[in-house]
Amino acid sequence: MVDALTTIIELVSLAMAGWFLVSVFRGQPMVVPHLIGLAVLEVLLLAQLAVSVTLLVDGQRPAETATFLSYLITVVLFPPACAAWGFMERSKWGPAVIAFACLILPVMMVRLEQIWNPPVV
Template sequence: MFDALTLATGVAALLLAAWCGWAAYRDQPTKDWHFIGMAVVTVLALVQLVGGIVLLVRGEEPTQSTTIFVAYLLGAFACVPAAGFLSLAERTKWGSVTVAAGGVVLAVLEVRLYDIWGA
């Protein structure tokens, strides 16, 4: 798959997690700037989703199951937006904690996607 894109998405997700973790440490909810960061990470995950589907349509295969690969692509795409929506419901520091956890989960999903593709 796209190694640079996978790395960029994982690093961006960890940076978002650190940023929101810092906000939670300071007892702050997610702010507008955090949502811009979430949008950037989500766009990276969307590009990865489209790129992965294009690779599958072209006939390339992951070393593991294609179904698992697509499921991880969809999960990676939905991870940060889901955390963002949950942080809107919880307008305390725990909303920031939720987004930080979503960023860490996305980074782990990126590592797993890298493994599933067979790099």
């Protein structure tokens, strides 16, 4: 995994969570700019997926490969699933679903880093 890309994903995700929470507090439903922001986040996640798969194919493997792959697939599928749910919810709670997803992603990215580079004890 690329640490810089992971950090960028975490920062973008947290910034987007803030943006979506502002929309929730303003009572705004999810709109097209929200979807564009999620698309940018998804492109970053797909880049991380591509890098990780390339490293796995190249021979670098974490100790728990199956766990790593399950987290990686979940991280990539989580934003589109939440976007669909958030877009179907036409009240102010649609952006709340996405804000929740954007707050969960950095935690999952940290866990991916921990699996890839286990802490030395």
